[in-house]
Amino acid sequence: xxxxxxxxxxxxxxxxxxxxxxxYRTKIHNFVNLYECELGDDVMIGxxxxxxxxxxxxxxxxxxxxxxxxxxxxxxxxxxxxHGVMFINDRQPRAVHPAEMMRHKEGWKAxxxxxxxxxxxxxxxxxxxxxxxxxxxxxxxxxxxxxxxPPHTTVVGVPARNLTEHxx
Numbered sequence: 001x002x003x004x005x006x007x008x009x010x011x012x013x014x015x016x017x018x019x020x021x022x023x024y025r026t027k028i029h030n031f032v033n034l035y036e037c038e039l040g041d042d043v044m045i046g047x048x049x050x051x052x053x054x055x056x057x058x059x060x061x062x063x064x065x066x067x068x069x070x071x072x073x074x075x076x077x078x079x080x081x082x083h084g085v086m087f088i089n090d091r092q093p094r095a096v097h098p099a100e101m102m103r104h105k106e107g108w109k110a111x112x113x114x115x116x117x118x119x120x121x122x123x124x125x126x127x128x129x130x131x132x133x134x135x136x137x138x139x140x141x142x143x144x145x146x147x148x149x150p151p152h153t154t155v156v157g158v159p160a161r162n163l164t165e166h167x168x
Contacts, residue, residue: 023059040077054110058117072110072129079115082123082141087113089129116151125160 016033023041028034033050040059051057051069058077063069067081072089075081089110111129115121119133122141133139134151143160154163 029065046083064123070110073113073115075115076117076119076135078118080120082121082125084124085121085127086125087127087129089113091129 016035017028018035020034020036021038022028023039023043025041026039026043026045028039028045029047029049031047032045034045035051036053037051037055037057039045039051039057040061042060043057044062045051046063046065046067048066049063049069050067051063052071054071055069056074057063057069058075058079060078061075061081062079063081064083064085066084068086069075069081070087070089073087091111113127113129113131113133115127115133116135116137118136119138121127121133121139122143124142125139126144127133127139128144128146131145131148133145133149134153136152137149138154139145139149139160140154140156140163142158143156144158145155146159149155149160155161156163
């Protein structure tokens with residue numbers, strides 16, 4: 001949506017925010033798409049971020065630019081999400097059912113993904129659905145997380161593996 005700023009001869013692009021619960025001191029940058037989600041206190045949402053329906057973002061989280069947080073995701077307190085992180089909520093995405101009928105929301109359910117407090121997710125990581133990232137876990141940049149990550153563990157690679165196991 002474009003709007004003309006009355007004080008200057010230029011156009012501004014507004015945020016697309018609909019039905020969002022926003023906590024105190026939360027900062028939302030321009031060019032975002034947020035709808036039907038919850039943002040806690042002291043959250044920072046960078047530019048070009050989309051957060052979908054039903055997502056819960058806990059207090060003190062930082063979501064860097066170009067990240068996508070889809071339905072079914074919950075971030076507990078103080079989670080860091082780096083630039084360009086993508087969450088997935090469907091392990092078998094299909095545009096149509098096998099019977100060639102259009103797939104509708106009634107025939108689909110988002111898989112739950114939870115990121116526990118203090119976890120950090122590096123730039124460009126991809127987080128598959130139906131997993132849990134443990135408290136204070138670290139996901140390396142570019143990692144593809146296909147299974148749950150225990151607390152206080154660092155995972156890297158494609159697919160993501162424990163850093164100590166990965167170096168062997």
